[in-house]
Each structure stands twice: as C-alpha cells, then as structure tokens.
Amino acid sequence: MCHNPSTIAIAPIDADDIDTLLNLYVELFHHREPLTACIGLRRARLSEIVRLLYAESISYPPLQQQWWLARDRADNQRAVGFVVGDDPALVTDQALPDNLTVDEQAIFAEVMALLAEVRRPLADQLSAAGTYLHIAAIGVHPQYEGLGIATRLLQAAVADATARGFRYAFAECTSLTSRRLHEKCGFKHLHRVAVTDWAQDKLKQCTVCIDLMQKLLEN
Numbered sequence: 001m002c003h004n005p006s007t008i009a010i011a012p013i014d015a016d017d018i019d020t021l022l023n024l025y026v027e028l029f030h031h032r033e034p035l036t037a038c039i040g041l042r043r044a045r046l047s048e049i050v051r052l053l054y055a056e057s058i059s060y061p062p063l064q065q066q067w068w069l070a071r072d073r074a075d076n077q078r079a080v081g082f083v084v085g086d087d088p089a090l091v092t093d094q095a096l097p098d099n100l101t102v103d104e105q106a107i108f109a110e111v112m113a114l115l116a117e118v119r120r121p122l123a124d125q126l127s128a129a130g131t132y133l134h135i136a137a138i139g140v141h142p143q144y145e146g147l148g149i150a151t152r153l154l155q156a157a158v159a160d161a162t163a164r165g166f167r168y169a170f171a172e173c174t175s176l177t178s179r180r181l182h183e184k185c186g187f188k189h190l191h192r193v194a195v196t197d198w199a200q201d202k203l204k205q206c207t208v209c210i211d212l213m214q215k216l217l218e219n
C-alpha cells in the first residue's frame, strides 16, 4: 500500500500516548535497530525492560515534552513513527532495573559502558541542564519508510529544543541510514566506535559501528 506523507501529523506526546509510543518503540527496534538486535532479547522481555527503564522518565513531564509521535490521519490516527529525546543532565542516574538476570545485567552493563565510550568527546559538557538535547531513539514503521517522516520528527524535536534555549543536539547513530538522516538535518560527525574493537564479552560478535553526531542549535 502506498502511503501519503501529507496525511502524517507530528505532535508531542501526552500522558495517554506513552503506552502507544513504547509499543511502537519495541516493535520498530526489536529486530531492526542494529544495537538492540545485538542485545538479542525476546520481544516480550525487551518490552518489559523498556518499560522499567523508562518508568522514571515517564513520570517526569519535562522529558515527555521531548517525545514526539507521527500519526497517520488517513489510517485512524495509527502511530507510525516516534522520536525520544532527553536532557542527559537530567537522566544521569538512570539505573538498570533490579530484576534483570545475571546475563541481562552483564549485557546491559556492557551496552551502557559502550554508550559512555561513544559519548566520551562530550562527557565533560553534558551535565549542564538545558544545554544538550539527546536524541535517544528514532524509528519509523517499515511501511512508512522513505517518506521523510524521520526527517520531520527530528526537525520537530530540534526546533522545539532550540526554541527552549538548548545549544546543541547529539545522537549515537547505529546505521548508515540513521547517520544520513542526521546529516540531512545538519548534524556533523564527531567520533566513531566499532563495537567489535571495543567489546569485552557479550558484544564481541556485534559488528555495529556507532557514530556520535552533533548539531549546533541556532536561534
């Protein structure tokens, strides 16, 4: 079926949309986002863990304002894309859920250390609240890819952060498509980590390269 970009509306989420957004996140990331695929959880378990990880953010309104959904007005307001942003100065204490298995703890600890390595060039600058918008996740349903929806979601999140006085946006891109998307929206390449070069244990077989991208926001 051919979808029409003109029927897609982009809007910040409200509290009623959170479940829709997290369901879409799991649906789009489980097999298709390269680092999530390396983690290799069953879909139901990924869904539980995503809910536990985001539980803190969900109850925190300033972060919700940086989460956006794309809906198709021509298909009963179906949710077809999302972007999740955060302010890293406000989420530094994000803890792992405490009911993880030993194996899950090991892989998530490795993923968190990996993402810290990717962010290393910015590490000293991320503690000032209201300065950096972090694009934590962006996804578009495969039936709607290539229509410019991710571009519009990213532009909406960036424009909103700019209007609220943020100075920079950054993202960790795990595929060439994602890197091109960010370049198209004005992000510049800062740093690359090849996971196989860096991994200690659980991620040894993961062939993903992660690119740190940054954009200067100008009012």
Ligand SMILES: CC(C)(COP(=O)(O)OP(=O)(O)OC[C@H]1O[C@@H](n2cnc3c(N)ncnc32)[C@H](O)[C@@H]1OP(=O)(O)O)[C@@H](O)C(=O)NCCC(=O)NCCS
Pocket: 028, 029, 032, 033, 034, 137, 138, 139, 140, 141, 144, 145, 146, 147, 148, 149, 150, 151, 152, 172, 173, 174, 175, 176, 177, 178, 180, 181, 184
């Ligand atoms: C990455 C993703 C969000 C792109 O969504 P999308 O709505 O199709 O993206 P857009 O249509 O706005 O395209 C933006 C740019 O990305 C690039 N792009 C899109 N599809 C591409 C493809 N199949 N191959 C290479 N580049 C591609 C192009 O540069 C495109 O701009 P252009 O069409 O002007 O050339 C989507 O593919 C997705 O959800 N992937 C799985 C989840 C994921 O990996 N998210 C990123 C995590 S870091």
